[in-house]
Amino acid sequence: MAFSITRRAFSAGVGAAAVLAGTGMSFAQQAFFRIGTGGTSGTYYPIGGLIANAISxxxxxxxxxxxxxxxxxxxxxxNISAIQSGAGEAGFTQSDVAYWAYSGTGLYEGKPKVEDLRLVATLYPETIHLVARADAGIKSVADLKGKRVSLDEPGSGTIVDARLVLAAYGLSEKDLHAEYLKPGPSGEKVQDNSLDAYFFVGGYPTGAIVELAATNNITLVPIHGPEADKLLAEQGFFQTDTVPADTYKNVGETQTISVAAQMVSSAKQPDDLIYNIVKSLYSEASQKALQAGHAKGKMITLDNAVKSAGIPxxxxxxRFYKEAGVLK
Structure with a gap:
């Protein structure tokens, strides 16, 4: 997977280099630390920018x-592929995808295990959004039968989660008019009435859905009840979650499930470097910047950092978490 550094990332790097040069620190002493995030319309990208700025x-x-x-x-x-290949030093991932990569299951069934994958921090819950047109008549997951539904792209974590959710309600993609689109194009097709619903996994509020709800009547389909309870029991990386009312315009409180957003790296990264990065991330100054910068930043706390740890x-x-008393 080829990675391209964004204009913002490049500018941040150049700015940091200029400041370091002004302090007399030699260029050779600098450590460049690339954090793979996600698409610019999702939650990973802005959170990644806040974290990069905080720890630089x-x-x-x-x-x-x-x-x-x-x-x-x-x-x-x-992001996991980039860490494996050396194209990135760290990255964000869903907790389920991290577990599958490390264990060689799920998305990674039949592929080599990513045994060097290591958890840096659990960040915040990533909610499974099932977004539907308000006039599509979709009140539950079971109502997706026969509907035009996007499950996200092949190879994404979302598509695997969507299939698990469908299966819990006795459905498969064969029961739908399934499409395989990113959230952006899915939202556009909902807007022009050529798609009834789509799955999206990400922290709320996510910008793309906020924009869609501002100009279109949408609903979030609940994922709860006996079917969801069975899924939670079978797949330990899922948790119950609730999207508060008016997170998205005219959308009421919605019960659903979530996975965890995590920052991961490689066991090959120096221990002292990761220790100092984590120490910086949970400093008082960084915590204030995260809380002020994004709604999900308020959930990036020291107590949450050690939850949902499906990989080492x-x-x-x-070392930092043990010193801080949040890990035994």
């Missing part, structure tokens, strides 16, 4: 000599 040397509590950049990508699987912690992160 230019941040109030940043790591000396570190130039961190947020890199736009295709999401979880692409990076030793540097583990």
């Amino acid at each position: 040397a230019t941040g109030e509590a940043g790591v000396e000599g570190l130039v961190a950049t947020a890199v736009a990508s295709n999401g979880s699987v692409a 912690f990076h030793p540097g992160a583990e």
